[in-house]
Amino acid sequence: MDDSNREPRVQVERRSLYDADGNVVPAFIDAVRHAVADHDAVQLKAEIEGLHETELGEVLEHLTTDERKRLVGLMGGDFDYTALTEVDEAIRLEIIDAMSNERIAEAVSELASDDAVYILEDLSEGDRNEILERLPFRERLRLRRALDYPDESAGRRMQTEFVAVPPFWTVGQTIDYMREDDDLPETFSEIFVVDPSFKLLGAVGLHEILRAKRPEKIDSIMHPTRHAIPAEMDQEEAAQIFEQYDLLSAAVVDENERLVGVLTIDDIVDVIQEEAEEDLLRMGGVGDEEISDTVVTVARSRVAWLFVNLFTAFLAASVIGLFDGTIEQMVVLAALMPIVASMGGNAAAQTMTVTVRAIATRDINIHNSGRILRREVLVGLLNGTAIALLIGGVTWAWSGNFDLGVVIAVAMVVNMLAASLAGLLIPLLLNRAGADPAIASAVFVTAITDVVGFLGFLGLASWWFGLI
Amino acid sequence: MDDSNREPRVQVERRSLYDADGNVVPAFIDAVRHAVADHDAVQLKAEIEGLHETELGEVLEHLTTDERKRLVGLMGGDFDYTALTEVDEAIRLEIIDAMSNERIAEAVSELASDDAVYILEDLSEGDRNEILERLPFRERLRLRRALDYPDESAGRRMQTEFVAVPPFWTVGQTIDYMREDDDLPETFSEIFVVDPSFKLLGAVGLHEILRAKRPEKIDSIMHPTRHAIPAEMDQEEAAQIFEQYDLLSAAVVDENERLVGVLTIDDIVDVIQEEAEEDLLRMGGVGDEEISDTVVTVARSRVAWLFVNLFTAFLAASVIGLFDGTIEQMVVLAALMPIVASMGGNAAAQTMTVTVRAIATRDINIHNSGRILRREVLVGLLNGTAIALLIGGVTWAWSGNFDLGVVIAVAMVVNMLAASLAGLLIPLLLNRAGADPAIASAVFVTAITDVVGFLGFLGLASWWFGLI
Numbered sequence: 001m002d003d004s005n006r007e008p009r010v011q012v013e014r015r016s017l018y019d020a021d022g023n024v025v026p027a028f029i030d031a032v033r034h035a036v037a038d039h040d041a042v043q044l045k046a047e048i049e050g051l052h053e054t055e056l057g058e059v060l061e062h063l064t065t066d067e068r069k070r071l072v073g074l075m076g077g078d079f080d081y082t083a084l085t086e087v088d089e090a091i092r093l094e095i096i097d098a099m100s101n102e103r104i105a106e107a108v109s110e111l112a113s114d115d116a117v118y119i120l121e122d123l124s125e126g127d128r129n130e131i132l133e134r135l136p137f138r139e140r141l142r143l144r145r146a147l148d149y150p151d152e153s154a155g156r157r158m159q160t161e162f163v164a165v166p167p168f169w170t171v172g173q174t175i176d177y178m179r180e181d182d183d184l185p186e187t188f189s190e191i192f193v194v195d196p197s198f199k200l201l202g203a204v205g206l207h208e209i210l211r212a213k214r215p216e217k218i219d220s221i222m223h224p225t226r227h228a229i230p231a232e233m234d235q236e237e238a239a240q241i242f243e244q245y246d247l248l249s250a251a252v253v254d255e256n257e258r259l260v261g262v263l264t265i266d267d268i269v270d271v272i273q274e275e276a277e278e279d280l281l282r283m284g285g286v287g288d289e290e291i292s293d294t295v296v297t298v299a300r301s302r303v304a305w306l307f308v309n310l311f312t313a314f315l316a317a318s319v320i321g322l323f324d325g326t327i328e329q330m331v332v333l334a335a336l337m338p339i340v341a342s343m344g345g346n347a348a349a350q351t352m353t354v355t356v357r358a359i360a361t362r363d364i365n366i367h368n369s370g371r372i373l374r375r376e377v378l379v380g381l382l383n384g385t386a387i388a389l390l391i392g393g394v395t396w397a398w399s400g401n402f403d404l405g406v407v408i409a410v411a412m413v414v415n416m417l418a419a420s421l422a423g424l425l426i427p428l429l430l431n432r433a434g435a436d437p438a439i440a441s442a443v444f445v446t447a448i449t450d451v452v453g454f455l456g457f458l459g460l461a462s463w464w465f466g467l468i
Numbered sequence: 469m470d471d472s473n474r475e476p477r478v479q480v481e482r483r484s485l486y487d488a489d490g491n492v493v494p495a496f497i498d499a500v501r502h503a504v505a506d507h508d509a510v511q512l513k514a515e516i517e518g519l520h521e522t523e524l525g526e527v528l529e530h531l532t533t534d535e536r537k538r539l540v541g542l543m544g545g546d547f548d549y550t551a552l553t554e555v556d557e558a559i560r561l562e563i564i565d566a567m568s569n570e571r572i573a574e575a576v577s578e579l580a581s582d583d584a585v586y587i588l589e590d591l592s593e594g595d596r597n598e599i600l601e602r603l604p605f606r607e608r609l610r611l612r613r614a615l616d617y618p619d620e621s622a623g624r625r626m627q628t629e630f631v632a633v634p635p636f637w638t639v640g641q642t643i644d645y646m647r648e649d650d651d652l653p654e655t656f657s658e659i660f661v662v663d664p665s666f667k668l669l670g671a672v673g674l675h676e677i678l679r680a681k682r683p684e685k686i687d688s689i690m691h692p693t694r695h696a697i698p699a700e701m702d703q704e705e706a707a708q709i710f711e712q713y714d715l716l717s718a719a720v721v722d723e724n725e726r727l728v729g730v731l732t733i734d735d736i737v738d739v740i741q742e743e744a745e746e747d748l749l750r751m752g753g754v755g756d757e758e759i760s761d762t763v764v765t766v767a768r769s770r771v772a773w774l775f776v777n778l779f780t781a782f783l784a785a786s787v788i789g790l791f792d793g794t795i796e797q798m799v800v801l802a803a804l805m806p807i808v809a810s811m812g813g814n815a816a817a818q819t820m821t822v823t824v825r826a827i828a829t830r831d832i833n834i835h836n837s838g839r840i841l842r843r844e845v846l847v848g849l850l851n852g853t854a855i856a857l858l859i860g861g862v863t864w865a866w867s868g869n870f871d872l873g874v875v876i877a878v879a880m881v882v883n884m885l886a887a888s889l890a891g892l893l894i895p896l897l898l899n900r901a902g903a904d905p906a907i908a909s910a911v912f913v914t915a916i917t918d919v920v921g922f923l924g925f926l927g928l929a930s931w932w933f934g935l936i
Contacts, residue, residue, distance in 0.1 A: 206657065206674035243741075277744055285818045295846045306855055324799045327799050335785045350753045353749060353752025382763070
């Protein structure tokens with residue numbers, strides 16, 4: 001919050017990091033780079049002063065490893081360490097590793113507790129303890145408590161700064177307390193009501209406090225918090241509660257229902273987005289890869305998936321191998337067979353994508369899948385018939401063989417039906433078995449459309465033309 | 469906000485809509501269904517009373533068309549119309565179509581302006597005008613203004629209820645005004661500062677007002693709003709600004725920079741999520757399909773994609789057709805050739821997925837792709853070599869033909885390299901050409917890995933074994 005400038009449209013006057021399309025302007029990065037190369041701290045500060053933490057993070061991601069370390073060194077105490085929460089993990093660790101524990105402690109003490117936890121959780125236990133020892137008692141206690149909760153839990157993501165008052169206070173008392181206490185969070189939109197043992201009783205929005213008269217009791221304007229989140233809860237589950245009830249913030253409680261922190265929607269937006277992305281990446285056969293990962297990391301994480309697919313490919317090859325006599329006698333089948341298999345694969349990918357997404361958003365489960373099953377089978381039949389007519393006609397025209405057109409058309413309808421069923425049922429069954437449908441579905445589904453595609457087409461052709 | 473009940477954990481006592489895994493409990497739906505079938509309004513109200521709007525929406529989605537209409541009829545004025553903003557568009561239209569304009573007007577007048585717009589924007593202009601005529605002047609004006617902005621713009625999603633005060637007011641005046649004015653939004657966390665022409669000057673968080681002394685001028689505690697959003701801006705662009713600057717709410721201004729509304733993060737979360745999902749669906753070859761769409765809608769939207777893919781399949785088939793002589797002489801090639809093509813396809817899908825996502829999050833563009841290009845080529849070489857060694861060995865063992873193992877291994881490395889290049893460059897080029905990389909990439913990429921796979925393997929085999 002920049003109080004020094006009263007003009008609303010500040011960003012127009014200074015050089016902007018982004019162009020009109022939202023892409024980073026190369027000239028901006030070059031200017032930063034030159035200032036770093038020249039060890040010109042004054043110029044550097046002029047360039048990056050006033051950047052938002054996400055913008056500074058973006059600048060860091062565009063620099064080389066060396067330039068990043070030098071930038072942080074040159075900025076010294078003026079560096080906005082919140083930017084570290086905005087860069088990829090690899091870059092964050094790189095920068096932190098280059099800093100002394102003393103400097104990290106200084107940096108951490110300037111951050112909100114959730115940002116501080118974000119940085120501390122990646123460090124070794126030894127370093128983390130040394131840094132915590134350097135912090136004031138109250139802050140150390142708060143951070144230790146958050147760090148004690150499991151990885152990726154609500155307790156790790158929560159802010160431990162919040163305002164809590166007893167129910168018998170008046171609105172006036174509460175306002176006076178907020179005016180006088182210096183140890184409040186930077187921004188907050190509700191305050192919590194707790195009993196003497198810090199057990200959560202309810203919450204009051206700031207707009208409700210502002211609109212109440214000073215003598216009113218907090219008790220009479222508070223409302224019970226129906227969606228308190230246990231600190232041990234996984235962050236993805238917490239995100240689902242936020243989505244389900246359109247929450248902007250939620251109290252986090254320990255196992256005794258005592259208030260320990262507050263989760264806000266801005267911490268949760270990242271989780272929501274990551275979750276939607278995760279399915280995309282998994283269905284594409286990549287893990288939680290980041291664009292800044294090294295060649296070896298990327299190659300290793302991707303090769304496992306390729307090996308798994310190799311089995312499917314060999315399975316398909318051995319199905320074809322069964323029909324080598326047929327192919328030898330009628331070699332045109334070899335050219336046509338991949339069409340049947342690949343169209344089935346494409347149709348299955350459509351059904352599978354919709355199913356995986358519907359499972360993730362809980363729009364479908366094994367109990368209510370009947371209607372969807374009927375729909376997918378009908379879609380498979382309709383589109384299968386359309387594609388079959390076209391492909392049969394083209395094949396007839398191309399090969400001059402009417403019977404071949406019929407064979408490929410029938411095989412196509414069969415494989416499109418198999419594709420619909422596999423694309424729907426395999427993700428559902430995998431989900432029921434406790435596996436992640438986004439990761440494993442594609443292998444099984446492709447195996448089925450390949451096998452049914454090759455077996456159906458070559459088998460039907462062998463029988464129709466009497467080649468076996 | 470339910471003030472009538474002071475016990476914090478209300479939901480434990482009443483029957484819950486969700487089980488522990490977050491799935492809808494069938495017994496709950498059955499109970500609602502029975503109450504509807506029996507025309508038992510009392511029982512129905514007892515069942516769905518106190519449900520959150522998203523929960524009520526979920527219940528509606530589990531009912532049949534008839535049951536939905538009857539439920540809304542039985543509930544009468546007690547129905548929470550906000551639930552309509554939580555169901556699929558098809559279901560919303562179905563329910564609204566069954567209501568008289570008079571009842572829609574009553575419903576709309578109870579909703580916040582953004583929810584009202586959400587319902588009104590789907591109606592025909594005639595119905596919409598008739599409904600607006602029935603509303604009080606001030607509300608009608610507000611809604612008309614929001615509806616005048618383009619579809620999916622910030623102006624459509626904004627709330628037109630907000631608190632705005634002049635800069636020369638004191639904190640005390642502001643608090644008194646908020647205590648007395650009845651026409652304030654239900655919840656808000658900041659107030660805006662405007663000049664006499666309603667031009668936006670800045671904003672103050674409620675926490676800042678609460679912590680200031682009554683005689684202080686608003687002017688002295690406000691800060692300029694750097695991220696005001698033009699009402700005409702597309703909602704996706706607005707969502708990007710929210711993400712970029714971790715905003716919880718933002719002022720919406722008209723072309724003269726006059727304050728017209730406020731966008732809050734809960735409206736934006738849906739947009740952010742939709743955008744992340746969009747790429748997943750598009751890469752899977754489906755449009756913005758919803759799980760409640762009919763067979764014909766789904767079939768029609770998917771078949772276009774299948775026809776496009778058919779061309780790729782025929783292209784691959786004609787490449788194979790070039791080598792019919794080769795295959796006739798060495799039929800084992802027919803069984804092995806899909807392995808090379810499909811492994812290339814899988815590797816390309818990995819690179820393409822990462823690239824499409826990186827384009828969407830603006831982590832990569834045509835200017836900074838050099839480093840990524842180098843990485844992808846190296847990953848393709850590394851994994852290509854690993855897969856090639858395995859596949860060459862297996863082929864040698866399987867066929868007893870060492871030369872065949874060498875040929876397939878070399879063809880595999882070549883196709884894996886082609887896959888890396890195509891998976892990266894095609895999305896980037898499509899994006900540069902202004903096309904959506906998520907939609908079109910897969911066709912082109914598969915065409916390349918199929919053609920290179922078949923051509924490379926069969927061509928190399930023909931040459932190596934002297935079969936042409």
